Amino acid sequence: xxxxxxxxxxxxxxxxxxxxxxxxxxxxxxxxxxxxxxxxxxxxxxxxxxxxxxxxxxxxxxxxxxxxxxxxxxxxxxxxxxxxxxxxxxxxxxxxxxxxxxxxxxxxxxxxxxxxxxxxxxxxxxxxxxxxxxxxxxxxxxxxxxxxxxxxxxxxxxxxxxxxxxxxxxxxxxxxxxxxxxxxxxxxxxxxxxxxxxxxxxxxxxxxxxxxxxxxxxxxxxxxxxxxxxxxxxxxxxxxxxxxxxxxxxxxxxxxxxxxxxxxxxxxxxxxxxxxxxxxxxxxxxxxxxxxxxxxxxxxxxxxxxxxxxxxxxxxxxxxxxxxxxxxxxxxxxxxxxxxxxxxxxxxxxxxxxxxxxxxxxxxxxxxxxxxxxxxxxxxxxxxxxxxxxxxxxxxxxxxxxxxxxxxxxxxxxxxxxxxxxxxxxxxxxxxxxxxxxxxxxxxx
Numbered sequence: 001x002x003x004x005x006x007x008x009x010x011x012x013x014x015x016x017x018x019x020x021x022x023x024x025x026x027x028x029x030x031x032x033x034x035x036x037x038x039x040x041x042x043x044x045x046x047x048x049x050x051x052x053x054x055x056x057x058x059x060x061x062x063x064x065x066x067x068x069x070x071x072x073x074x075x076x077x078x079x080x081x082x083x084x085x086x087x088x089x090x091x092x093x094x095x096x097x098x099x100x101x102x103x104x105x106x107x108x109x110x111x112x113x114x115x116x117x118x119x120x121x122x123x124x125x126x127x128x129x130x131x132x133x134x135x136x137x138x139x140x141x142x143x144x145x146x147x148x149x150x151x152x153x154x155x156x157x158x159x160x161x162x163x164x165x166x167x168x169x170x171x172x173x174x175x176x177x178x179x180x181x182x183x184x185x186x187x188x189x190x191x192x193x194x195x196x197x198x199x200x201x202x203x204x205x206x207x208x209x210x211x212x213x214x215x216x217x218x219x220x221x222x223x224x225x226x227x228x229x230x231x232x233x234x235x236x237x238x239x240x241x242x243x244x245x246x247x248x249x250x251x252x253x254x255x256x257x258x259x260x261x262x263x264x265x266x267x268x269x270x271x272x273x274x275x276x277x278x279x280x281x282x283x284x285x286x287x288x289x290x291x292x293x294x295x296x297x298x299x300x301x302x303x304x305x306x307x308x309x310x311x312x313x314x315x316x317x318x319x320x321x322x323x324x325x326x327x328x329x330x331x332x333x334x335x336x337x338x339x340x341x342x343x344x345x346x347x348x349x350x351x352x353x354x355x356x357x358x359x360x361x362x363x364x365x366x367x368x369x370x371x372x373x374x375x376x377x378x379x380x381x382x383x384x385x386x387x388x389x390x391x392x393x394x395x396x397x398x399x400x401x402x403x404x405x406x407x408x409x410x411x412x413x414x415x416x417x418x419x420x421x422x423x424x425x426x427x428x429x430x431x432x433x434x435x436x437x438x439x440x441x442x443x444x445x
Contacts, residue, residue, distance in 0.1 A: 004074065006032045012073045016351070017062045018344040023332040026053055027070055030305060030330065034252060037303075049302065052287065052327055054260075054317060055309040057334025060393020063309040067256040076252040077107035077245075083263045083308075086279050096282045100292040100299055103253045107245035108296065115236045123231040128166060130227050131220060134176040135162050172221040180226065181211045242296040253304045257283075261310030264319045280321045287327040337386070337393055342379035345394050346370075353401055361408065365417030368408070373424035378404070381431055404430045 004012070009028035010021075017024070030051055037048045055063045064080060071078030081099045116123075136159045165171050218226070263276040263283075286292070289302035308328055310317075317325060337345070346354050354375070358368045382396045404427055408420060 003035055004031070009070070009073070013066060013069055016069050016349050017065050018348055019337070019341050020062050020066065020334055023055060023062070023066055023334060026330050026332045027066060027307070031070060031074055034305065038251070046302075049289070050305040051330050052306040052308070053330045053332060054328035055307065055332050055334060056312055056317060057309075058311050058313075058336060058391050058393055060391075060395040061334045061337055062394070063334060064256065064258060067254065067307050067309075071254050074252075075110065076254050077103055077110055077249050078254045078256070079103050079106055080256040080258060082258050083260045083279065083283075086263075086282070096279065096286055097292045099255055099257075100249075100286065100301055100304070101294045103255055103304070104245060104249045104294045104296055104299055107249040107253065108241060111241050111245045111248060112236065115241055116232050119232060119235040123228055123235055126231045126235075127224055127228045128163070130231075131166060131176070131224060132159050132163055134178065134223070135166070135171065135174065135220075166220070172219060174220050175217055176220055176223050177215055177217045178223050178226060180214050180216055182214060246294075246297050246299055249304070250300050251303050255304055255306050257306060257308045259310055260308040260320070261312045261315050261317075264315040277321075280324055284321065284324050284327070287324065336391065337383070339379050339383045342382045342394070342397065343375055345397065346375050346378060353397055357401060357405055361405075361412050361420075364412040364415070366408070366412045366415055367417075367419040368422060369419070370422045371424070374422045374427050377424040377427040381427070400431070406430075 006025065006028035009031055010024045013024045013028075030053060033048075033051065037045055040048065055066075057063060068078070068080065070076075079099065079102045081102070086094050086096050086099075136155060162171070263279045286301050287306050289300065292299045292301060306328070317328075317331065346352055354370045358370075361368050378397070378400060382400055385400070386392065386396050404422070407430070
């Protein structure tokens with residue numbers, strides 16, 4: 001976990017996300033408070049609950065991106081879920097506890113990557129040794145003849161030569177046969193996936209279902225990857241990984257719940273609305289703090305950070321259950337993007353959209369330059385279309401940029417290189433028919 005100050009967190013977010021300073025400060029403080037909590041005495045640490053955040057604002061203004069970048073730069077277990085994918089217990093669909101199981105799976109991946117890094121040298125050494133054993137016959141396969149070198153000596157000499165060739169990459173296309181272990185899935189579960197099976201039942205079947213061994217022929221290059229993973233698995237203590245992952249998920253995990261406004265029931269409660277209200281009830285204990293059973297052990301949710309987000313066009317945060325509202329004490333309102341914001345989005349982020357297109361077309365030898373007036377024109381079109389149709393925020397730029405550069409992207413491979421200037425006139429010419437189209441329906445994603 002990286003120990004970043006709030007100022008450093010905001011600076012990192014600024015490299016990728018434009019505007020929304022209030023939201024950046026709020027999440028930066030929330031993340032720093034997690035580090036501060038870890039420095040407290042054990043008895044006090046258990047009493048300090050995370051300050052969950054409710055993000056309110058239209059689509060495409062950076063809510064999801066802030067949460068995603070936050071998890072990436074801190075190295076914390078992170079999952080993004082959509083509230084609409086869950087249903088009340090008793091209805092067909094995913095139950096809310098599955099988000100905690102998904103978080104643990106994410107933590108398992110992070111911890112395993114760390115452990116894999118620690119054993120990779122030994123795993124690589126073992127991999128090369130096993131490949132040599134596959135390539136060179138064993139001594140028992142040789143017939144001992146009088147007056148000749150022993151089979152052991154011959155194998156040793158052959159292995160030395162093959163080892164040098166293997167290290168030099170000269171045997172990558174040689175075919176070898178390796179053994180792969182696979183666990184059979186019971187016929188009754190085929191097509192539904194084990195994640196839909198009760199945790200206890202799933203664990204039971206994993207223990208009693210024998211692993212099947214399959215012999216498979218492949219190239220040395222392909223076998224190296226498979227054997228390396230097998231050796232990593234053999235060297236890594238899986239129980240240790242599971243324990244560390246649960247601890248990491250419990251103390252540093254972040255669950256981002258998008259579209260939370262979509263589980264607000266309407267005034268006339270019937271049909272699907274019953275389930276929506278039920279999802280809120282089921283979500284409440286998860287956010288308040290409960291114990292969830294996973295295939296790796298029990299997980300406490302008391303100190304998981306929850307970030308909820310929603311546009312709240314047809315509903316208000318106050319329409320959520322009062323108890324659920326109380327579990328999101330920090331409210332951050334995102335503002336609509338202005339023309340100036342669109343200009344900054346096109347130019348400032350580390351991998352801004354204009355830079356992405358320049359890099360893509362550079363692979364064809366075409367150098368593209370966006371003139372300042374072109375940036376202004378693109379921003380102006382994006383802002384106007386968002387104002388006159390459905391406001392989808394920065395996502396509008398993807399549609400407009402693709403339309404403006406469609407012809408150039410098509411022709412680039414046949415141009416044989418060259419330099420192209422994108423000016424305001426170039427932009428207006430390619431978007432002229434859009435400007436005249438009153439309903440602009442083709443631009444609604």
